[in-house]
Amino acid sequence: MSSSEDDEEEVRVPLSQRQEWSDVEPIPQDDGPDPVVSIAYTDEFRETMDYFRAVFAADERSTRALELTAEVIDLNAGNYTVWHFRRLILESLQSDLQEEIKFIELVANKATYKNYQIWHHRRWVAEKLGTIATTSELQFTQKVLCLDAKNYHAWSHRQWALQALGGWENELEYCRELLEVDIFNNSAWNQRYFVITKSPFLGGLQAMRDSEVSFCTNAITKNPDNESPWRYLRGLYKGNNEAFVNDPAISKVCICVLEKNRNCVFALSLLLDLLCYGFQPTPDLNRILSTWGFSGSDQKYANFVCLILEKVDPMRARYWIWRRDSLPSHIC
Amino acid sequence: MDFPSATATQQQQLHVERRVEHIFEALVNVTPGGQSVILELWRDKHIDYLLQGFRRLAPSYCVLDANRSWLCYWILNSIALLGQSIDADHGQHTVDFLCRCQDPNGGYGGGPGQMPHLATTYAAVNSLVTIGGQTALASVNREKMLQFLLRMKDPSGGFRMHDAGEMDVRGCYTAIAVASMLKILVPSLVHNVANYIVSCQTYEGGIAGEPGAEAHGGYTFCGLATLVLINEAHRLDLPSLLDWVVFRQGRVEGGFQGRTNKLVDGCYSFWQGGVFPLFQRLTDLVQQQFSMSYIKSDQWDANSKQECITESAKSVIEENNAQQLHAIETGFIDEESSSTVTAENIFPAIDCFRKTSLHIETVEEDPAGRSRSMNDNMPGVGDSGLSFLDKDIKCGPLFNTHALQGYILLCSQVLDGGLRDKPGKSRDHYHTCYCLSGLSTAQYSWSCRTGTPPSPSAVLGPYTNLLDPVHPLYNVVLERYYDANRYFSNL
Numbered sequence: 001m002s003s004s005e006d007d008e009e010e011v012r013v014p015l016s017q018r019q020e021w022s023d024v025e026p027i028p029q030d031d032g033p034d035p036v037v038s039i040a041y042t043d044e045f046r047e048t049m050d051y052f053r054a055v056f057a058a059d060e061r062s063t064r065a066l067e068l069t070a071e072v073i074d075l076n077a078g079n080y081t082v083w084h085f086r087r088l089i090l091e092s093l094q095s096d097l098q099e100e101i102k103f104i105e106l107v108a109n110k111a112t113y114k115n116y117q118i119w120h121h122r123r124w125v126a127e128k129l130g131t132i133a134t135t136s137e138l139q140f141t142q143k144v145l146c147l148d149a150k151n152y153h154a155w156s157h158r159q160w161a162l163q164a165l166g167g168w169e170n171e172l173e174y175c176r177e178l179l180e181v182d183i184f185n186n187s188a189w190n191q192r193y194f195v196i197t198k199s200p201f202l203g204g205l206q207a208m209r210d211s212e213v214s215f216c217t218n219a220i221t222k223n224p225d226n227e228s229p230w231r232y233l234r235g236l237y238k239g240n241n242e243a244f245v246n247d248p249a250i251s252k253v254c255i256c257v258l259e260k261n262r263n264c265v266f267a268l269s270l271l272l273d274l275l276c277y278g279f280q281p282t283p284d285l286n287r288i289l290s291t292w293g294f295s296g297s298d299q300k301y302a303n304f305v306c307l308i309l310e311k312v313d314p315m316r317a318r319y320w321i322w323r324r325d326s327l328p329s330h331i332c
Numbered sequence: 333m334d335f336p337s338a339t340a341t342q343q344q345q346l347h348v349e350r351r352v353e354h355i356f357e358a359l360v361n362v363t364p365g366g367q368s369v370i371l372e373l374w375r376d377k378h379i380d381y382l383l384q385g386f387r388r389l390a391p392s393y394c395v396l397d398a399n400r401s402w403l404c405y406w407i408l409n410s411i412a413l414l415g416q417s418i419d420a421d422h423g424q425h426t427v428d429f430l431c432r433c434q435d436p437n438g439g440y441g442g443g444p445g446q447m448p449h450l451a452t453t454y455a456a457v458n459s460l461v462t463i464g465g466q467t468a469l470a471s472v473n474r475e476k477m478l479q480f481l482l483r484m485k486d487p488s489g490g491f492r493m494h495d496a497g498e499m500d501v502r503g504c505y506t507a508i509a510v511a512s513m514l515k516i517l518v519p520s521l522v523h524n525v526a527n528y529i530v531s532c533q534t535y536e537g538g539i540a541g542e543p544g545a546e547a548h549g550g551y552t553f554c555g556l557a558t559l560v561l562i563n564e565a566h567r568l569d570l571p572s573l574l575d576w577v578v579f580r581q582g583r584v585e586g587g588f589q590g591r592t593n594k595l596v597d598g599c600y601s602f603w604q605g606g607v608f609p610l611f612q613r614l615t616d617l618v619q620q621q622f623s624m625s626y627i628k629s630d631q632w633d634a635n636s637k638q639e640c641i642t643e644s645a646k647s648v649i650e651e652n653n654a655q656q657l658h659a660i661e662t663g664f665i666d667e668e669s670s671s672t673v674t675a676e677n678i679f680p681a682i683d684c685f686r687k688t689s690l691h692i693e694t695v696e697e698d699p700a701g702r703s704r705s706m707n708d709n710m711p712g713v714g715d716s717g718l719s720f721l722d723k724d725i726k727c728g729p730l731f732n733t734h735a736l737q738g739y740i741l742l743c744s745q746v747l748d749g750g751l752r753d754k755p756g757k758s759r760d761h762y763h764t765c766y767c768l769s770g771l772s773t774a775q776y777s778w779s780c781r782t783g784t785p786p787s788p789s790a791v792l793g794p795y796t797n798l799l800d801p802v803h804p805l806y807n808v809v810l811e812r813y814y815d816a817n818r819y820f821s822n823l
Contacts, residue, residue, distance in 0.1 A: 030432050030444045034425040036386055037403040039393045049397075053445055079398045080494055081447040087496070120498040149340070150594065152541070152548065159544045184341035186592040190546040193535055198544065227579065227592050234572075235535025241625060269575075278627030293659035304656060311660050315586075315676040319578040319730045324653075326619050328626060 012044070015051045020064055026050035027057060045075050056085055061092035070103065077107055083117045087124060100125050101136060113144050119153040123160055130165070137161035142174070149178060150187040159194055168199045183219055189228040193235055205236070212236055217253040224257045230266040234273070241277040250274065255284045262288055265313045268305055272323065275302040276331055302331050341593050348595050349584040349674075351755050355742050356673040371741050371793030373771070374749065375414055378764065381749030382407045385761055386418065398442035398452075401433055405455035406765035408462045412809040413768045413799045423463045427471050430456045438473060438480030448480055449494045454506035457513055461808050461816040469819045478516045481507050489524025500541040501532055505554035509806055512561045512717045515820045526564040529555040533568055536592060537576030547576060549590040549603040556610055557805045561716050565610075570618045571625060574611060578731060580604045586675025586735030587743065587754075588770075597753045598744040599763050601736055601770020602807065608731050609773055609804040613723040679734040679792075717805055718817055721782040729777035736774045737792035740767050769807055772799040783810045 015021045028050055031038060041049075052072045055065040069086040072079060090100060104122050122140075126133040141158040144151055162168055172195050178188035196208040213236060219229040233253075237244035244250060251274060257267040271285075281301050286294070294304050306324035310317045338346065359370055386407045389396075396403065404426060411418060418426070432444035433456060439448025440456035460468045484491045484507060491503030504525050511517040531543045532555060538547025539555035556573065559565040580588045580600070588600035611618060744751045744767045750759030751767035775798055776783070778790035783801040791798050803813040 027445075032425075032428050032432055032444075034421075034428065036422065036426050036429045037389060037400050037407065038387075039389045039397060039400075040391050041394060041397075042391050045391075045394045045397075056445075076395050076397050078395060079442075079446075080449060080497065081398065081441065084447060084494065084496065116493070116498055123498075150591070152546065156542055156545050159542075163544075182339040182341050184339050184593045186594070187546050190534065190536075194544045231536045231576075231592060238535050241627075276626045291663065293656065293663050299652070299656065303653070307653060307657050308660055310657070310682075311664055313583075314681055315581055315583045315732050315735060316578050317681040318728065318732070319574075321682070322727065322730055326622055328623055331626060 014044075015047055015068075021051060024051060024054050027053035029053070048072055048075060052082060056081070059088075061089045063093065065089055066093065066095070073107055074110070077110075077112070077115055078117060080117050083121050087121070097125050097129050101129075101133075105140070108144075113148065113151055113154060116153070119157050123157060126161065127164065134161065134165040134167040137165060138167050145178070149182060149185050152187075155187050155191060159191070163198070168195070168201055171195045171199065172202065179219070183223055184226050184228060186228045189232050193232060209236055213247065213249050217249055220253050221256065224261060224264050224267065227266060230270060234270070245274055245277045245279045251279060251282070251285075255282070255288065258288045259284075262291060263312045265309065265316075268309050268312065272302060272305045272309065275305065276327070281332065300327075300332060302327050344595060345593075348754060349582075352585045352596075352675075352739075352743055353673045355755060356675070356678060356738075359738075359742060360673055360678055368794050371738075371797070373741060373793065373797040373799075374745055374747070375796075377747070377749035378751070378768075379411065379414060379416060379749075381746075381759070382410050382414075382761070382764065383418075386411075386422070398446060398449075400443045401430065401440055401452040401455040401459065402442070403761055404430065404459040405462070406761040408459050409802075409808065410761070410765045410768050412462050412812065413772055413802065415800050418463075423465070423468065426459065426463055427468045430460060431471055434471075434473065435480070436476070438476030438478070438483075447494050449497070450481075450484055450491060450503050450506040450510075451493060453477075453480070454510050457510050458806065458808050461513065461806075462812050464812045464815050466819070469816055472514060474514050474516055474823075477510070477514060478518065478521075481511055481516075481521055485521065485523075487524075489526070489528035501529060501539060501551040501555045501558075502541070504529055505558045508558045508561050512715075513806060513816065513820070515715075515823070517562075522562045525562060526559060526567045529559055530567050533573065537569065537572035537574075538591075539568075539573070546591055549577075549580065549588065549600045552577065553603045553606050556607060560610055560614075560720060561805060563714065563716050565614055566617055566621075569621070570611075570614065571622045573607075574618060574730065577604055577607050581731055581735065582739075583676045584674040585739055585743070586679060586732065587739030588736070595754065596739070598740060598751055598770070599753065599766040601740055601744075602766040602773060605731065605736055605770045605773050606804060606807070608729045609777060611730060612725045612727065612777070613720060613804075615726050675735040675738055676732070679732060679738050681732040681735070715817075715821075717803070717813075720805060721803070725780050725782075729774075731777075733774040733777045733790065734792050737771060737797075740771045740774075741793055741797070768799060769802055771797075772802055773804070775799060776801045 026047070048068070048071050052068055055068060066086065066089045069082050069089065072082045073086070090097070104118060104125065108118050126137050138158065138161060141154045141161070144154040148154070162171060172192070175188050175192040175195060178185055179192070182188070196202055196212055197205050202208055213233065216229045216233045216236065219226065220233070233250065237247070254267050254271050254274065257264050258271070286296055289301070289304060292304070292308055303324055306320050306327070309320040313320065359367055362370060385403070389403070408418065408426070430440065433440045433442070433446070433452070435441060435448040437448070439450070440453045441448050442452045457472060460472060483495070484493070484503065486492055486499055488499070490499045491507045492499050493503050507521065508517065508525065511521050529539065532540045532545070532551065534540050534547040536547040538549070539552040540546055540548055541551045552573070556565065556568065559568060581604070582589060582596050585596040587596040587598060588604035589596050590600050590603070740751070743755050744763070746752055746759040751764045752759045753763055775791050776786055778786045782804070785798070788795050801810045802808060803810050806813060
């Protein structure tokens with residue numbers, strides 16, 4: 001890639017020396033007599049922007065204007081005004097949008113994938129292309145996520161593509177693959193939640209709940225220090241605390257983890273929530289808490305778990321104190 | 333110790349943790365006097381860096397050419413946080429410059445002649461408020477601004493960032509914050525905003541940029557602050573939001589990560605840390621939601637009578653808790669050894685204050701302070717930005733304020749001035765602004781009234797580290813906010 005870049009550098013002729021631009025009067029930036037935060041622009045940057053300002057002011061929607069926007073974007077892919085003007089030109093010229101897709105990939109390769117403008121532009125193009133873009137959008141985001149598995153824009157784009165264009169069939173499998181590579185990848189967990197709640201093929205959260213609880217508790221058992229599946233597990237029962245407490249798999253994974261590591265903050269914190277939602281203490285729980293000096297008789301479970309959390313999770317001690325202070329007296 | 337089987341996330345996390353531990357070791361190995369030196373905020377260096385950027389930026393900043401209004405805000409807010417201000421000439425130059433960024437049809441672009449954009453509009457208005465004075469404040473065309481904001485409004489309730497631009501929670505925050513600051517917050521702007529933001533709260537508890545996306549620190553602050561500004565914070569699931577955000581503070585680093593299982597980054601000192609001052613003013617609401625989510629007393633077979641706890645009963649409970657805590661501590665074996673140099677070990681969250689109480693120390697009322705804001709609060713005009721400051725703060729912060737200050741001072745400061753994401757990264761104006769905003773937030777978290785100076789124990793390092801307080805919703809220095817609020821109220 002670097003050699004082709006060098007070639008481009010070599011052949012670049014200043015706009016002022018290009019015959020096709022001889023009729024255009026460049027417009028300098030109106031920075032005033034005493035500019036602040038002024039940037040020491042390179043000559044190339046300044047000149048390109050001056051010509052851009054001229055075509056933008058004249059609202060010139062021509063092929064050469066389209067090419068000029070590419071030059072500006074090459075110098076600063078964050079210039080939202082240029083991207084916007086480029087869309088106006090593309091519409092006026094009724095340009096081939098498949099070519100535009102290629103252009104975006106070039107820009108994205110060179111600049112950065114962490115840029116609102118590129119992704120917004122991509123969404124605009126894909127929306128115009130419609131369902132024929134389904135595969136290309138899923139492949140493009142997959143490529144970006146290969147390089148940076150948590151790229152926020154790429155995930156948003158992928159979710160938009162799935163909802164607007166389709167292509168849900170293999171998405172759960174894709175999430176599974178990503179989690180197999182890195183079970184700590186919270187973006188993949190989030191995508192998994194998105195799929196099981198939104199996919200038209202899976203029947204929704206209710207239908208998926210049991211198998212997801214099993215997938216999730218497995219992940220917890222293998223890596224109790226991984227916060228992602230703990231949050232996911234709560235998410236599976238969002239808005240339905242009663243069912244949450246009554247699913248034996250939930251308390252079981254909590255107890256199992258605490259049997260091996262009674263300091264596990266995520267397990268203790270879930271246990272606290274369960275107690276608050278009405279979970280009835282079991283002999284297993286009594287046994288674990290007794291190792292902390294819990295006698296059961298006149299002590300309250302939730303209160304005691306808060307005290308343990310204050311000790312084992314000192315970073316959040318103030319939060320656990322607050323939770324303890326907020327416990328209503330009827331909770332056991 | 334190496335972890336060959338560790339995933340990419342674990343390896344990156346361990347790498348950062350080791351680096352941070354190494355820096356913290358320097359702190360524990362010196363005398364208390366030396367600690368005070370190590371924990372110093374390098375004010376002069378930061379000011380030099382900021383002023384230099386204010387005057388001139390290197391060619392590498394060409395890629396930020398559409399963010400010059402932001403650069404103004406990041407630099408001016410940082411300088412203001414450091415208790416200084418630019419001189420009158422420079423203030424005037426900034427007003428002139430921002431006027432050139434103002435679109436004839438309302439709103440501000442990232443530079444002269446650029447399209448108006450909601451984010452750069454927010455940055456420009458906050459810059460002008462920070463400069464202060466009649467010329468700066470009068471330079472905003474409020475009528476056109478309202479038209480611009482209404483043009484950006486989407487039927488879904490959200491806002492597009494610019495004409496036909498992208499829509500996300502940033503749009504809601506920047507539009508509503510600007511409208512609220514300028515007193516042009518009309519019902520048609522507010523319509524459906526809460527629905528949009530609520531639809532972005534995820535199963536994790538935090539708020540995402542768009543519905544379905546991942547909970548994220550930046551969007552979480554933006555979403556919550558917006559809802560406070562329009563009096564609809566109760567629409568969110570606040571307990572789950574709180575539970576998510578408290579877990580974003582790293583046990584080893586002390587700083588905040590932006591998302592679950594991501595690396596610490598200094599800028600989240602404000603985006604995540606800034607959520608806590610909001611919660612301190614919403615505690616009644618949070619407690620109410622908490623108890624709603626708990627099992628009801630009538631669903632509870634035994635013990636269903638709700639007793640009223642007397643003072644003497646309370647002290648018995650406290651006594652019991654102290655005994656149980658003692659038992660837990662005696663039986664506590666820390667497998668990972670509490671001697672490791674982590675933020676949670678060297679910056680205890682509670683020991684420097686009262687052991688088990690969350691009560692915030694009350695200080696003498698400053699009648700002038702209270703009346704200043706009360707007088708401006710015109711009856712009948714709902715100004716949440718102002719009235720929020722007068723809300724009672726009933727409890728201390730629910731995060732470790734010292735650990736956050738420790739991360740910012742030790743890991744984010746750059747020797748030549750400016751602040752950064754994390755060790756190994758370069759400084760920039762964005763991180764300088766949000767690290768300092770987060771530092772200020774942490775320092776003032778122990779004030780029982782907005783903006784009253786905290787006790788020395790609340791400030792990590794020498795007391796001269798104390799920054800100016802910011803408005804917790806707009807992130808502009810509080811004094812300048814009051815001036816602007818008075819100005820726009822009297823128009």
